[in-house]
Amino acid sequence: MATMTLLGAINHTLEQQMEKDETVVVYGEDAGFEGGVFRVTAGLQKKFGKDRVFDTPIAEAAILGSGVGMAINGLRPVAELQFSGFMFPGYNQIATHIARMRNRSRGKYSLPMVIRMPYGGGVRALEHHSESLETLFAHIPGLKLVIPSTPYDAKGLLTAAIKDNDPVVYFEPKKIYRAFKQEVPEEEYEVEIGKARVVKEGSDVTVVSWGAMMRETLKAVESLKDEDISIEVIDLRTIAPMDSETVVESVKKTGRFLVAHEAVKTLGIGAELISRVNEGAFFHLEAQPVRVTSPDITVPLPKGEHHFMIDAKRIAHEIKKLANFE
Amino acid sequence: MFFEKYDPLKKEMFSVLDKDGKVINKEEEPDIDNDTLLHMYKTMVLARVADIKALQYQRQGRMLTFAPVQGQEAAQIGPMAASDKKDWLVPAFREAAAMLYKGATLKQNYLYWFGNERGSHFDEGVNILPVNVPIGSQINHAAGIAYASKILKKGEVVFTYIGDGGTSHGEFHEGVNFGGVYDLPMITIIQNNQYAISTPRAQATKADTLAQKAIAYGIPGILVDGNDVLAMYRVSQEALKRARAGEGPTLIEAFTYRLGPHTTSDDPSIYRKDEEVEEWKQKDPVDRFRKYLTNKKLWNKDKEEALQKELKKVVADTFKEVEKTGQYELDEVYDYNYETMPKDLKKQKEDYLNYLKESEGE
Ligand SMILES: Cc1ncc(C[n+]2csc(CCOP(=O)(O)OP(=O)(O)O)c2C)c(N)n1
Ligand SMILES: [Mg+2]
Numbered sequence: 001m002a003t004m005t006l007l008g009a010i011n012h013t014l015e016q017q018m019e020k021d022e023t024v025v026v027y028g029e030d031a032g033f034e035g036g037v038f039r040v041t042a043g044l045q046k047k048f049g050k051d052r053v054f055d056t057p058i059a060e061a062a063i064l065g066s067g068v069g070m071a072i073n074g075l076r077p078v079a080e081l082q083f084s085g086f087m088f089p090g091y092n093q094i095a096t097h098i099a100r101m102r103n104r105s106r107g108k109y110s111l112p113m114v115i116r117m118p119y120g121g122g123v124r125a126l127e128h129h130s131e132s133l134e135t136l137f138a139h140i141p142g143l144k145l146v147i148p149s150t151p152y153d154a155k156g157l158l159t160a161a162i163k164d165n166d167p168v169v170y171f172e173p174k175k176i177y178r179a180f181k182q183e184v185p186e187e188e189y190e191v192e193i194g195k196a197r198v199v200k201e202g203s204d205v206t207v208v209s210w211g212a213m214m215r216e217t218l219k220a221v222e223s224l225k226d227e228d229i230s231i232e233v234i235d236l237r238t239i240a241p242m243d244s245e246t247v248v249e250s251v252k253k254t255g256r257f258l259v260a261h262e263a264v265k266t267l268g269i270g271a272e273l274i275s276r277v278n279e280g281a282f283f284h285l286e287a288q289p290v291r292v293t294s295p296d297i298t299v300p301l302p303k304g305e306h307h308f309m310i311d312a313k314r315i316a317h318e319i320k321k322l323a324n325f326e
Numbered sequence: 327m328f329f330e331k332y333d334p335l336k337k338e339m340f341s342v343l344d345k346d347g348k349v350i351n352k353e354e355e356p357d358i359d360n361d362t363l364l365h366m367y368k369t370m371v372l373a374r375v376a377d378i379k380a381l382q383y384q385r386q387g388r389m390l391t392f393a394p395v396q397g398q399e400a401a402q403i404g405p406m407a408a409s410d411k412k413d414w415l416v417p418a419f420r421e422a423a424a425m426l427y428k429g430a431t432l433k434q435n436y437l438y439w440f441g442n443e444r445g446s447h448f449d450e451g452v453n454i455l456p457v458n459v460p461i462g463s464q465i466n467h468a469a470g471i472a473y474a475s476k477i478l479k480k481g482e483v484v485f486t487y488i489g490d491g492g493t494s495h496g497e498f499h500e501g502v503n504f505g506g507v508y509d510l511p512m513i514t515i516i517q518n519n520q521y522a523i524s525t526p527r528a529q530a531t532k533a534d535t536l537a538q539k540a541i542a543y544g545i546p547g548i549l550v551d552g553n554d555v556l557a558m559y560r561v562s563q564e565a566l567k568r569a570r571a572g573e574g575p576t577l578i579e580a581f582t583y584r585l586g587p588h589t590t591s592d593d594p595s596i597y598r599k600d601e602e603v604e605e606w607k608q609k610d611p612v613d614r615f616r617k618y619l620t621n622k623k624l625w626n627k628d629k630e631e632a633l634q635k636e637l638k639k640v641v642a643d644t645f646k647e648v649e650k651t652g653q654y655e656l657d658e659v660y661d662y663n664y665e666t667m668p669k670d671l672k673k674q675k676e677d678y679l680n681y682l683k684e685s686e687g688e
Contacts, residue, residue, distance in 0.1 A: 034524035034596055055525045057494030058461050086460060089496060124390055124441065126419075126589075127459045265674065295674045297663050302390055302441030304654040307678075317685045 004184045007177040009151035010040050010116075013158040014078065016188060018048050021076065024162060027054045028063060028080030028116075037082060038118060038177060060090030064115065068097050071111040076162060084119035084171065085128030091136070098167045099142030114161045118174035120212050120262060122309050124302040131299055132211075132263035137169045138240040138272070144193055145239040147171040149214035151182040153237060156191025164193065173212035196243040198250070202232035205323050206250040207315075208273060209260040210236040217260050219312035220319060229323040239269055247273060248280030255286035256322050260315045265293040287325040292318045328564040329546035329576070334537035339581060340561060341551035345609045347617025349556075356560045358407070360624055366407045366427075366555060367619055368633060370399040370612050373423035375637045376432055377586070380439065383645060384590045392439035395422045397553070397585030400611030401517050403427050404558025405485055405578075408566060414453040414475075416468040416486040418461070420517070420584075424487065428454050432641065436648045443662070444652075453482070461492045465501025465514060472510035472575075483511040483569040485562075491522020493539065494530045502577060506543040509574035513565045516577070517552060519584040524597040537579035545575050552580025553611040556618070583609070 004012060018024045026041055026048075032055035035042030045053035056063050060081060067077040081087050087094070094115070102110045121130035137145045146161060146168060148154035154172075161168035199214075200221065209217040214235050221231050232250050236243065251257045257277050259270040270291040277289055292315050294308050332338045342351045349355050358366075377396050383389035395402070402424035406415065415421070415428045422435050429452035438445025438457055446456035458464040468486035475482040492498055493516055505512040516536045520527045533539065540547025546568070551557050558580060565576035583606040587594050594603075619625035660667065660675050667675075 029522075030524045037523065037591070055529055057525075057530055058491045058522055059494045059496060061496050062494075088460070089462070126391055127457075129459075266670075295660070295678065296671055297659055300654070300659050301438075301443050303652060304442070304659045307654070307656050307659040313685065313688060314681065317681065317688060 064093040220315035394586035400555035401552035401580035408562035462495030462497030505575035511569035540577035552582030
């Protein structure tokens with residue numbers, strides 16, 4: 001066991017998988033020599049050489065499109081996009097090829113590739129560096145999307161993603177890259193893609209979140225510890241495929257549902273979760289489901305970001321209201 | 327005619343001044359009136375002083391991440407000085423000097439990097455697009471502005487900037503090619519500052535020069551000493567002439583160097599040596615131009631001291647004002663997403679205001 005940050009766990013996992021499987025290659029803008037702008041891939045080029053860990057030209061379509069070819073022809077590419085806000089030039093490859101190759105070729109070509117990208121706000125960053133774009137991936141059939149909120153899950157989900165024979169989009173909550181450390185086993189292990197985690201059991205309200213907002217949710221729950229509310233907290237972890245069962249079973253027990261995410265409201269993942277809660281636990285509901293999300297506006301530059309981002313205080317406020325609804 | 331004399335495939339570099347500010351290409355020395363020369367110089371120094379101060383403010387936690395311009399002032403001031411007021415500037419994200427010359431105020435520049443969109447609301451008649459972060463995408467905007475200028479017969483020429491790394495991007499190709507197809511009044515300036523964050527120029531493309539990419543688009547391309555403001559001016563003059571005559575776009579590679587970090591979050595010591603930086607400091611574009619002006623008896627030590635003193639005060643006062651007025655009202659977040667705010671969004675805003683009221687003191 002070693003204690004690691006979320007960022008450290010990703011670096012360690014990439015190293016471990018590259019050691020175990022020589023078809024794994026890691027690449028992206030500044031991902032080679034420098035080890036990435038966040039240093040997530042630091043040390044890998046030195047250890048595994050320039051063929052397996054390399055800097056690309058600034059060309060997201062080339063990064064992802066070449067990944068398709070690499071995956072078809074015997075490699076397991078782990079591509080890094082510098083920020084999720086810069087995935088758009090590569091989105092064409094994601095939506096038109098990466099998500100569809102297995103289906104189009106009736107299973108002849110599968111794409112064992114991982115697309116990593118830091119995402120999310122609250123870090124006082126420049127334009128296009130703060131978005132939460134889960135929906136744009138979850139809405140494309142054929143893709144998987146995972147988001148760890150702890151170092152332990154960061155390793156387990158990344159290991160599973162690299163071993164997966166289908167493409168997996170791996171979101172990295174950059175706000176908590178170095179926020180805290182956790183014990184992470186040295187040996188290889190997987191966290192099953194498609195399985196949510198019940199972080200804390202409770203009987204009055206079900207609260208679902210993921211990524212950096214998981215921390216805010218836990219802070220909110222902590223701040224309510226003197227209230228007489230028993231809160232069940234679920235870390236969704238995998239956005240697609242979605243683990244409806246864990247969520248629905250929880251709501252059947254609590255009768256109250258709240259989802260907190262930093263993405264904007266309309267057609268956010270919260271909307272999908274509420275649909276599933278309605279489909280699966282409608283007659284158990286004791287109050288209308290609640291979304292705590294950012295409003296439907298462009299992420300403001302940092303001086304306005306506090307008007308946009310949700311936080312622990314807001315989540316706690318809404319949990320209390322929901323718990324007290326009669 | 328002009329462009330045919332300089333073959334990008336032969337790596338010929340167009341210049342007017344040597345590194346000590348002496349004219350080495352008398353024939354091509356542009357004829358610029360003294361007031362303009364001095365205005366060019368003062369704007370270069372303003373950009374430089376503002377940059378250095380911003381780095382200090384950033385270290386003190388008063389300014390957010392920003393992209394310093396130091397070392398690239400000539401590549402930006404030369405073309406802007408050659409342009410007319412009505413011409414457009416479509417920047418990438420490291421064009422503070424060009425923006426200042428073209429009519430953005432220092433306050434606006436600081437406001438943007440301070441984290442407030444108001445910094446992108448330029449004054450009436452100032453034809454500048456906001457700072458453009460997604461690499462390459464601005465080239466297509468420039469093409470569209472040029473297309474509109476052409477068919478609406480506005481006579482405006484569009485300058486757009488991109489970095490060496492940006493030339494690897496698909497949108498660079500799409501935009502420059504688009505300009506060629508329709509003979510658009512569009513001038514694309516590649517600031518080859520030798521790096522894209524940590525990635526050296528050699529890894530952006532196998533091509534020897536970036537100017538030679540023009541050949542494939544069927545337009546002129548020229549390699550220019552980007553630290554020579556007169557060379558940049560002179561080449562832009564010729565490109566403007568072509569554009570105004572309806573002869574189409576030009577591609578200019580300004581060979582230059584980023585003296586500072588990529589942004590304030592970057593640590594250049596990881597990927598480049600101090601000696602390299604020192605070497606480029608010997609070719610500092612501001613120093614070279616000052617020497618030229620001094621040789622012309624337009625400038626001297628006293629004037630320099632006075633200017634430095636004046637600009638330091640202007641910059642410090644401007645930043646103080648930005649700190650005072652750059653905070654953000656809630657309305658600003660909501661009000662500019664649509665011309666008329668949709669009912670649904672109004673409701674979201676009301677909900678949020680209610681929450682603020684309800685949660686007071688929590
Ligand atoms: C589409 C896109 N991908 C990635 C980035 C992240 N990024 C910001 S600046 C930069 C390097 C740019 O290098 P260059 O074009 O040479 O311009 P310079 O920074 O040297 O001025 C990168 C990769 C981005 N802004 N946009
Ligand atoms: Mg560059």
